Amino acid sequence: NAGVMQNPRHLVRRRGQEARLRCSPMKGHSHVYWYRQLPEEGLKFMVYLQKENIIDESGMPKERFSAEFPKEGPSILRIQQVVRGDSAAYFCASCEFPTEAFFGQGTRLTVV
């Protein structure tokens, strides 16, 4: 049973470009969380999704950021018109209540 898969592991984008981060949850999991981590800092909640539904997006900036988790395929975190401040590690975790939440290895986004 494969774990949570995130790709790409590293992503470099120029300012103004779009970044697409993908997360395939563990088999059987229908809940996905996205977290952002700046260097030497903690995990900040961004968005919580269930298949085809956004449950809680209170941690996500209202502009330029969007997330989806379609019926088929991975969850996607999309950042439009990236700026230097978007540089961070983005982690997703999946779970199926009441089981534990498991994290992927993250995507490290660098905006140049």
Added chain:
Amino acid sequence: GENVEQHPSTLSVQEGDSAVIKCTYSDSASNYFPWYKQELGKGPQLIIDIRSNVGEKKDQRIAVTLNKTAKHFSLHITETQPEDSAVYFCAARYEGNMLTFGGGTRLMVKP
């Protein structure tokens, strides 16, 4: 919403000593409390968790205690080894909600 405080932010111990990390939470409805270990360049890895119907749980050198009345829980690592060096995060969740994390503790085990 839930707020989780974690202390200390850094902890240095000698190999073989014990390490204790403490967390407090604000939402009395929270009923699930996991601990994650994050090594450099990797994603957080679940190491132990506890649910609100249990006061203590142990797995080899790692144990977690929960005091629901005081709304705090702690991670205990005994006989620390250099490979225990990492950043540790506590978290709290009410079923159906997202995990809220503490700020993390950087543990350094000196050989």
